Amino acid sequence: MPDSENLNEPAPADPIITARIEAIKQLAQGLSDRVAVMDRSFNVVYANEAAWTATATRRSHAKCYEAFAHRTDPCGTCPAIKVFEAPEVQCVSCSGGGDGTACGMQQAFPLTDTNGAVSSMVVLFKPLPKSQVRATPEHDTGQSRDDRFGNLIGLSPVMRQLFDMTRLVADSSATVLIQGESGTGKELLAKTIHALSNRRDRPFVVVDCGSLPETLLESELFGHVKGAFTGAVVNKRGLFEEADEGTIFLDEIADTTPTFQAKLLRVLQEGEIKPVGGTRSLKIHARVISASNKDLAQLVKAKTFRQDLYYRLAVLPLYLPALRERREDIPLLVRHFVGASCARHNQAVRQVSEKTMRAFRDAPWPGNVRQLQHYVERAVVTTTGPWLVCEDLVPGGIVPEDESLRSASREAVAQTERARIVEALQVTAGNRFKAAKLLKISRASLYNKLRAYGIE
Structure with a gap:
């Protein structure tokens, strides 16, 4: 059976439509809900794996009534056509939860291009009966463990x-x-x-x-x-x-x-x-x-x-989410880094107390996973005993840094950096290449800093 990805038409030239269809693919491909995208001629631009029935024959440029209603002729008046005919329509729902259409459409949403015109629509269908669901072959997920x-x-x-x-x-x-x-x-x-x-x-x-x-x-x-x-x-x-x-x-x-x-x-x-x-x-x-x-x-x-x-x-x-957006993963990361650090430094595997683990979870970690990894390694190297506890890590445990102190530090660094850039430009008579060389940074970095500090 051909792969559904091979049936998708080439993405439209319009960059906004291209980006939106790619986003829909990312979100829909792994879902059990049936999702498809059609153009103004009701050609199937994209359909996720769940959208196809077990007996469906997939081919390129298929019409929606061929792909989902298994008809050779177009359906009668499709309620989804309102999406293209009326620009103000934001959603079309089929009465009866989708039972009113041969294809099983439940809702249709417009997709607008760069000029604001509706050129495609995304359609949600009602679930297929179990007898029509296509079996999904098992494949290697690349995981050795659930985490x-x-x-x-x-x-x-x-x-x-x-x-x-x-x-x-x-x-x-x-x-x-x-x-x-x-x-x-x-x-x-x-x-x-x-x-x-x-x-x-x-x-x-x-x-x-x-x-x-x-x-x-x-x-x-x-x-x-x-x-x-x-x-x-x-x-x-x-x-x-x-x-x-x-x-x-x-x-x-x-x-x-x-x-x-x-x-x-x-x-x-x-x-x-x-x-x-x-x-x-x-x-x-x-x-x-x-x-x-x-x-x-x-x-x-x-x-x-x-x-x-x-x-x-x-x-x-x-x-990739920041560590503060996935705090429930911190215990997994801590245990992994502790084990790896103990092995690297020829130490017996250390245990982490519950209090210490709570401190790890509550810390701000502005440097994300990399900062957590370095912190754990430093703790393993600089402490002894079978357990890692808060008192062994830093005085008073791991506590969030004071925001005002961080802000003051950042502001001081920015002021100093801006002054050095201005001075380098004065010394080199405005030659940015020479200024970057004098500051020992790349020209790309210098250009970014000039924009960030508003230096003309």
Whole structure:
């Protein structure tokens, strides 16, 4: 039986519709509820696995009455047509809980494009009788335990949802955008996607976009030819080539400059790279996963990140929650980090008292999982005895930091940093390249700080 994903029409050219349909796919694919998307001609653009009956024959460009009502001719007047005929309609419900239509439609909702026009609709159907439900084949979930998914740990609802989404996107070749605060484990999630994909035996290449100047970043990613610039004494393969048939992970993509973003967009659109100083383009076959600790959608609105690149990167968006959004997972993480730290430092396995565990759960953890991991390791190394208790960790146990002190500290750092940037620009007569070199930061970082501090 063909896979339902192969029946989906190519996503519409409109970026808003594209993003909305991708979001619906992410939410609906793992549900037992029947969900489908149709265009204005009632062609099936997308339908989740639950939408199909056990006897349905799936084919591309199928009409809704063929796919769900098993008819060769159109139905009579469909109540869902109101979604397209009346722009003010926000929802259409079928009387009798969906019994009034041959397809079993219950509700239909409009999907508007960039111009506000209704170009598609999402439809919810009534459940199928058990005799018509398609059996779902069992598959490898990538979990060795109920609280594990690859190297990710969690039992909270938000993490279970993330695990489900990760399973769905792993074998795809589409670009993935991972967003989340620093320390939430974005690179670990990227590695998990790669490990679960059919590219698992090919390279996984990591690029820290925020730590490299624009010119060096371009050379690292695309390669260069001999003589392209001073110091280019031999031809050099770029990281896109190194990741051939594998995965390239572009970390902190928000820290790149507009010029580099334009070049990366061309690579993603054309599927080929041109080494710095070269004249011939090379086809690339690496999957792109990018990550950012900033909200790219907000950066697009602020016109500091290219909208067209954002839509190219965010075909399959994933969000890693902050640790404070999944506090029920903290005991699992603590026990895992304690065991790993004890093994690494040749210590007997330590136990964590209930009081200490409560303190761990209540702490703010602004550095998220990474901060928790480092804190546990420090506690294991600097204490003795079979138990970890609050008094052994810090005086008075782990307590939330005073918000006013944190704010004052951040403000002092910001003022000092702004003053140093202004001074560097004065010394270099406004030359940003020289100023970045003087400050020992990348030009991309300098540009971000100039925008953040409002320095003209």
